[in-house]
Amino acid sequence: MSNSNNCDNCPVHNKENLIKLGLNMEQVDYVITMAGNPNTGKSTVFNNLTGLHQHTGNWPGKTVSRAEGGFIYNEKRYKVVDLPGTYSLLSTSTDEEVARNFILFGQPDVTVIVVDATRLERNLNLALQILEITDRAVLCLNLMDEAKRNNIEIDERALSKELGIPVIPASARRKEGMKELLAAIEEVAAGKYVCKPHKIKSRSIKLNNAISSLASKLAEQFPNLPNLNWVALRLLEGDNSIIEAVQSGELGSINAGDSTVQL
Amino acid sequence: MNDNHLKERENILSEANKARWDLGIDLHDTVIESIYEDASRIARKTVKQKGEKAAYALDLRIDKIVTSRWLGFPIMFLLLALVFWLTVTGANYPSGLLASFLIDYMHPILKGAAASIHMPWWLDGVLIDGAYLAMAWVIAVMLPPMAIFFPLFTLLEDLGYLPRVAFNMDSLFRKAGAHGKQALTMSMGFGCNAAGVIAARVIDSPRERLIAIITNNFSLCNGRWPTQILIASIFIGGLVPAQLASVVSAGAVVGIAVLGIFFSLVVSWGLSKSVLRGEASAFSLELPPYRPPRIWQTLYTSLIDRTIIVLWRAVIFAVPAGIVIWLVANVHIGELSLAEYFIQWSNPFAFVFGLNGVILLAYIIAIPANEIVIPTILMLTVLITGASGVGAGTGVIFELNSVGDTANILHAGGWTLLTGLNLMLFSLLHNPCSTTIYTIFKETRSVKWTVVSTFLPIVLGFMVCFFTTQIWYLFFV
Numbered sequence: 001m002s003n004s005n006n007c008d009n010c011p012v013h014n015k016e017n018l019i020k021l022g023l024n025m026e027q028v029d030y031v032i033t034m035a036g037n038p039n040t041g042k043s044t045v046f047n048n049l050t051g052l053h054q055h056t057g058n059w060p061g062k063t064v065s066r067a068e069g070g071f072i073y074n075e076k077r078y079k080v081v082d083l084p085g086t087y088s089l090l091s092t093s094t095d096e097e098v099a100r101n102f103i104l105f106g107q108p109d110v111t112v113i114v115v116d117a118t119r120l121e122r123n124l125n126l127a128l129q130i131l132e133i134t135d136r137a138v139l140c141l142n143l144m145d146e147a148k149r150n151n152i153e154i155d156e157r158a159l160s161k162e163l164g165i166p167v168i169p170a171s172a173r174r175k176e177g178m179k180e181l182l183a184a185i186e187e188v189a190a191g192k193y194v195c196k197p198h199k200i201k202s203r204s205i206k207l208n209n210a211i212s213s214l215a216s217k218l219a220e221q222f223p224n225l226p227n228l229n230w231v232a233l234r235l236l237e238g239d240n241s242i243i244e245a246v247q248s249g250e251l252g253s254i255n256a257g258d259s260t261v262q263l
Numbered sequence: 264m265n266d267n268h269l270k271e272r273e274n275i276l277s278e279a280n281k282a283r284w285d286l287g288i289d290l291h292d293t294v295i296e297s298i299y300e301d302a303s304r305i306a307r308k309t310v311k312q313k314g315e316k317a318a319y320a321l322d323l324r325i326d327k328i329v330t331s332r333w334l335g336f337p338i339m340f341l342l343l344a345l346v347f348w349l350t351v352t353g354a355n356y357p358s359g360l361l362a363s364f365l366i367d368y369m370h371p372i373l374k375g376a377a378a379s380i381h382m383p384w385w386l387d388g389v390l391i392d393g394a395y396l397a398m399a400w401v402i403a404v405m406l407p408p409m410a411i412f413f414p415l416f417t418l419l420e421d422l423g424y425l426p427r428v429a430f431n432m433d434s435l436f437r438k439a440g441a442h443g444k445q446a447l448t449m450s451m452g453f454g455c456n457a458a459g460v461i462a463a464r465v466i467d468s469p470r471e472r473l474i475a476i477i478t479n480n481f482s483l484c485n486g487r488w489p490t491q492i493l494i495a496s497i498f499i500g501g502l503v504p505a506q507l508a509s510v511v512s513a514g515a516v517v518g519i520a521v522l523g524i525f526f527s528l529v530v531s532w533g534l535s536k537s538v539l540r541g542e543a544s545a546f547s548l549e550l551p552p553y554r555p556p557r558i559w560q561t562l563y564t565s566l567i568d569r570t571i572i573v574l575w576r577a578v579i580f581a582v583p584a585g586i587v588i589w590l591v592a593n594v595h596i597g598e599l600s601l602a603e604y605f606i607q608w609s610n611p612f613a614f615v616f617g618l619n620g621v622i623l624l625a626y627i628i629a630i631p632a633n634e635i636v637i638p639t640i641l642m643l644t645v646l647i648t649g650a651s652g653v654g655a656g657t658g659v660i661f662e663l664n665s666v667g668d669t670a671n672i673l674h675a676g677g678w679t680l681l682t683g684l685n686l687m688l689f690s691l692l693h694n695p696c697s698t699t700i701y702t703i704f705k706e707t708r709s710v711k712w713t714v715v716s717t718f719l720p721i722v723l724g725f726m727v728c729f730f731t732t733q734i735w736y737l738f739f740v
Binding site: 039088090118120121122124125127128129146151152153154155156158159162163173198200201202203204206207210213214217218220221232233235236237238243246247249 | 268269271272273274275276278279282283285286290291293294295296297298299300301302303305306308309310311312313551552554557560
């Protein structure tokens with residue numbers, strides 16, 4: 001095998017093939033979404049991928065509505081949706097609902113979970129909730145430069161094994177790790193990397209039984225929904241917005257959020 | 264068929280209800296606990312902390328100072344004052360340069376070109392003396408302060424200072440019966456009120472969200488900073504020796520901004536004690552680590568994102584406004600032009616509030632964008648004072664290339680320190696621009712609250728100007 005051949009086959013080599021499309025998002029092959037805690041650099045990653053200048057700032061709660069952009073990578077067209085940062089998907093403030101509805105009902109091909117490497121444990125709470133909803137995700141371990149500054153070391157391979165999704169270390173502000181992130185997004189989107197997302201282990205048998213019983217009933221009513229276990233859990237917890245969506249039958253056709261706001 | 268589905272769905276819900284009772288009331292907590300448990304287990308396996316967390320220790324030390332009980336607010340005001348001082352001192356020279364190029368140099372060339380192709384006088388007037396001059400004015404007056412102010416403000420933002428401001432302000436807002444996060448939406452409002460109104464989405468409770476939306480207008484926005492800075496330099500800076508002028512004007516602008524925060528708190532308190540009664544809800548605010556800002560990136564994005572976009576918006580609104588100004592100045596009914604009719608008619612009313620008819624007319628013409636208030640005032644003042652050395656022709660401004668010349672025009676228009684002061688107050692307290700009004704409607708979906716948000720500040724503005732004027736007359740006249 002010649003050297004040049006090696007290069008052509010190496011996924012990193014192709015990463016020069018990124019074409020930033022800005023707002024041009026016609027005829028996309030894949031939809032990906034950026035989710036994560038507030039102030040982890042989602043918008044910075046978004047800007048790096050799309051070439052847009054979504055305003056970034058060092059404070060939580062800056063993105064309150066969805067922002068969208070596009071890029072071409074290895075001849076495939078991607079649409080990227082930047083979601084507001086949230087601490088969980090369980091409560092019901094407007095920004096959390098925007099994020100939740102999009103991941104749940106927009107059914108993106110890949111969800112990029114951007115986490116702060118210096119606060120991994122807290123960020124994992126949201127990451128695990130996202131993995132309950134979707135089974136195609138990539139973890140972007142952002143702010144690695146700060147983690148290094150703080151003498152924090154993270155075993156990315158072990159983390160990837162635990163979560164069952166690709167884990168890519170990055171420093172988005174320095175544009176580091178973006179090529180690797182793109183490669184991982186492509187692999188998951190194209191189905192070359194099959195995620196085995198972590199499922200919450202420490203649940204009682206009784207709860208799990210109740211969930212699966214409800215989920216099978218939901219499956220008859222809403223055959224197109226991919227995350228019935230999660231919907232079932234929300235029903236058991238008494239989540240009003242989900243209860244209403246089931247009652248009215250809108251759950252199957254719910255709009256992934258109309259809160260795109262143009263300033 | 265449909266009924267069947269409906270019944271089936273109701274069945275699912277009742278099964279969920281029944282199961283919920285079986286599972287016990289602490290279900291929500293156990294679900295969350297199991298997530299936390301897994302997260303902490305994974306983190307223990309994968310994260311290693313080697314040695315000291317050096318940077319955090321420093322962050323903590325800085326936070327102890329900038330959020331301390333005694334130093335928090337003084338540091339905040341000093342930082343704001345420093346930003347304004349840099350803006351005031353830095354903007355004067357480039358402003359003069361732009362004005363002399365766009366107005367002294369380009370305008371006669373355009374006039375000459377129009378004359379050489381025999382353009383009819385009214386078309387030449389509407390296009391060149393109206394639309395072009397208004398645009399030139401907006402660029403000359405607005406661009407330099409924005410190009411200095413926005414990057415500085417963005418640097419503070421990137422550094423992570425805004426959440427500290429919110430932290431300092433939190434207890435004040437809670438005492439006013441509002442949500443602590445309102446401090447964040449207020450900070451956003453300092454950039455743009457429409458953005459601040461949208462940012463109020465981070466507040467969960469509808470009551471507190473509404474308060475944050477209604478009071479956001481009390482944050483001086485982009486469009487109003489240059490007005491404040493210019494008028495402060497002319498009328499307040501003019502009171503003291505030249506060496507002190509920029510410091511004193513910066514102080515005056517900070518004073519107005521702080522007054523805005525004060526009104527924001529008072530009105531929030533008033534609303535939460537009357538029509539929007541309720542308790543303040545608790546929330547957690549994360550103080551992000553200080554991050555060294557990327558200087559060049561910040562300069563680039565704040566120039567492109569904010570300065571150019573805001574300027575573009577101002578220009579778009581200035582062009583039609585310029586046409587309107589030229590028309591009201593040149594369409595005559597009998598002896599007087601429309602503008603003169605309005606100004607003479609409204610002067611007696613305006614004087615009671617220490618303002619004048621020109622200011623009122625300017626604020627009506629400038630409803631689409633606060634940015635064009637000052638250019639409109641200047642063009643109208645030149646128009647009613649006639650060709651008093653600075654202006655030539657109706658609704659046209661010539662040879663105006665520095666703050667000093669602007670001052671001359673305003674003095675010729677009968678402006679005093681009191682007029683300047685009241686304009687600064689009225690610029691703080693008047694209706695939001697039309698974009699913000701529309702955004703408020705979109706966010707609240709309520710005509711009633713949109714109307715309240717629009718007229719409440721105007722009423723307040725007239726009240727404050729009225730009292731200022733009466734007190735002024737009591738002591739100084």
